[in-house]
Amino acid sequence: SQQGEEDPQALSIQEGENATMNCSYKTSINNLQWYRQNSGRGLVHLILIRSNEREKHSGRLRVTLDTSKKSSSLLITASRAADTASYFCAGGSGSRLTFGEGTQLTVNP
Amino acid sequence: KAGVTQTPRYLIKTRGQQVTLSCSPISGHRSVSWYQQTPGQGLQFLFEYFSETQRNKGNFPGRFSGRQFSNSRSEMNVSTLELGDSALYLCASSLVAGPSYNEQFFGPGTRLTVL
Numbered sequence: 174s175q176q177g178e179e180d181p182q183a184l185s186i187q188e189g190e191n192a193t194m195n196c197s198y199k200t201s202i203n204n205l206q207w208y209r210q211n212s213g214r215g216l217v218h219l220i221l222i223r224s225n226e227r228e229k230h231s232g233r234l235r236v237t238l239d240t241s242k243k244s245s246s247l248l249i250t251a252s253r254a255a256d257t258a259s260y261f262c263a264g265g266s267g268s269r270l271t272f273g274e275g276t277q278l279t280v281n282p
Numbered sequence: 283k284a285g286v287t288q289t290p291r292y293l294i295k296t297r298g299q300q301v302t303l304s305c306s307p308i309s310g311h312r313s314v315s316w317y318q319q320t321p322g323q324g325l326q327f328l329f330e331y332f333s334e335t336q337r338n339k340g341n342f343p344g345r346f347s348g349r350q351f352s353n354s355r356s357e358m359n360v361s362t363l364e365l366g367d368s369a370l371y372l373c374a375s376s377l378v379a380g381p382s383y384n385e386q387f388f389g390p391g392t393r394l395t396v397l
Contacts, residue, residue: 204383206385208388213370213391213393214390215372215388215389215391216372216374218388221385261325265380265386267380268315268327268337268338268379268380269315269338269340270315270325270327270386272324272326274324275324
């Protein structure tokens with residue numbers, strides 16, 4: 174079963190704009206991981222934020238985690254056409270990652 | 283370091299056959315997990331192996347099985363294939379057991395089509 178929902182399901186923006194994706198999860202987690210997937214290929218790990226962290230940055234990525242609301246957000250700043258992909262959040266707990274349904278991001282040149 | 287590799291990349295089988303997929307983790311990684319991705323169900327956990335032992339299994343029928351070798355390479359097997367088994371099968375490796383503690387790195391996947 175899916176961990177939760179991602180919002181929006183699809184997002185279309187212009188190059189240079191910021192993209193924000195939200196993720197809600199249902200169960201307790203030890204960490205939350207964000208992944209990118211290009212067109213049915215493998216998943217690329219973007220960032221991991223632990224349950225005791227509130228915000229984390231990596232390059233143009235900013236992730237926040239609110240464990241009281243069981244939600245996380247991924248912000249991509251100054252987006253590029255190459256950022257076009259599906260983005261998934263995944264809650265890490267025990268032996269498994271439980272994935273959200275994903276957000277399809279399209280960045281138009 | 284080389285990333286996670288999966289073979290074969292594409293596979294076409296017919297109903298009733300069986301299939302074996304292979305995964306080589308990143309060098310030094312001892313944990314290997316398998317996931318199934320379909321348009322309808324999304325990404326779902328199949329099982330995790332660490333030090334040749336299955337640590338956890340997802341909600342899949344017994345036709346899905348796996349194993350891990352002493353060099354951490356892993357195989358998964360699906361017997362008596364059904365049309366619904368058509369999916370992208372992803373393997374992920376991590377340094378230590380469980381994604382609770384560290385990142386999981388994914389391979390490119392094996393695209394299985396069952397006719």
